[in-house]
Amino acid sequence: MNKKELVGQIRRKRSFLCVGLDTDSAKIPHAITHDENAVFQFNKRIIDATAPYAVAYKPNTAFYENEGASGWVNLEKTIHYIKATYPEMLVIADAKRGDIGNTSGRYASAFFEQLKADAITVAPYMGYDSVEPFLGFEDKWVILLGLTSNTGSADFQHLKLENGNTLFEEVVRKACSWANSDQLMFVAGATQPAMIRKIRTIAPEYFFLVPGVGAQGGNLAEVAKAGFNTEVGLLVNASRSILYASNSADFAEAAAAEAKSLQKQMELLLIKNKLLS
């Protein structure tokens, strides 16, 4: 998927919602048969229920790896189901990978060619040659960690450099020279809207993937105010608030209601900021 298609999708759906598929097998409602396909069955119901309100899905690999090889099968089935049923969706593998070039190339092949994800989150610590192997795939995206939503972001990301920038500003600044906004996005945590504004100044044309709205406490209106650009430029992720909106048989309806509520808030923000009429 390219940027133009993504922006078109956001305008059609009147939503910039990404649904995080951080599926915890212990939290799957009893309404789903608890066999080794349970995670996929649950995801399928969540996807079908929330698809009208979302433009992206983001399975986090930790939740699948925790189930071993059958977890990897569920991850694969989930991504293939989305791509087959809702080809307009952006599928982000939230994997936070990154290794020496030779090895990052294997991750790129695993996520883009085998799993068929459209995008992968990548950690920046190892620098350019750890990111570059992910950039050689047409219509595929690297989403580089800029500023994360957790408290630990203060430990290194906010460190002041000799040149006056903080580390996360330097990461974003340097990465903008590696790839344009058709191939690269940044993670910018919702818990720090003032910092999203700083990142927007450095990277005006790039999309930001914003985690941390909902369970982690980030505020959607503040994020939109700080992060919108003329092509929207934001994908806001919600995971637990949607997946576990109900733990009864009505879990899919509850997930749909939660996703719809976020979509409505997003629509109003898009209109208010003249990104939709």
Place this chain on the structure above:
Amino acid sequence: MNKKELVGQIRRKRSFLCVGLDTDSAKIPHAITHDENAVFQFNKRIIDATAPYAVAYKPNTAFYENEGASGWVNLEKTIHYIKATYPEMLVIADAKRGDIGNTSGRYASAFFEQLKADAITVAPYMGYDSVEPFLGFEDKWVILLGLTSNTGSADFQHLKLENGNTLFEEVVRKACSWANSDQLMFVAGATQPAMIRKIRTIAPEYFFLVPGVGAQGGNLAEVAKAGFNTEVGLLVNASRSILYASNSADFAEAAAAEAKSLQKQMELLLIKNKLLS
């Protein structure tokens, strides 16, 4: 495995060699039947051949994920085989994971509880709460990326901070306050021995996992000189030079010869530095 056992093992084997199981299915010799178990069968032969000369094995997850769910099965079988057959070996999952606390906990469970690895490599960018969930397991280790062996390490790891430290020095300094040398090691790339010396000054008691000897050009004697402490303090990894020492039917013998040659060099360095008599 605890630190005392690891040091004991190094002294008994007269080796601080870690064999990197970066197994590329395309490079497996024809002598192995090329079915979905090929990677495990190859690893098993390599492990049996090199076990007399090594104290640790390090499968890199990228090479397994690249084969999908069957790759994950081969990773699991490989680790379980090592733990069952050579319980004295340290098994390092070279995964370079790291996520918000809730999610890092899933990775910790996946690698320590499901896969039974003794150690996992972790990326530092997301800070303390992304590392902490890996620290709560008895006799298990976090190996935090300090300074990596690739050219991209210059992009961020070498950045000078306002306080005069470089970023990698700050990462090591701060992480030493998170966990002691019984739970934490650092990655310190062999391609920059002068920097290994700097890290040794900051973290005198910690083990360093040193990639980059062999295919990447690092020099073993220089690494030893810069990195040894009174308990050795080094695990030096070699991958491609051992795995692909021969692509014929004698691949295991060739791997053994290569591992033995490294062990002999290590033994001499240990004796020279009065760490063995």
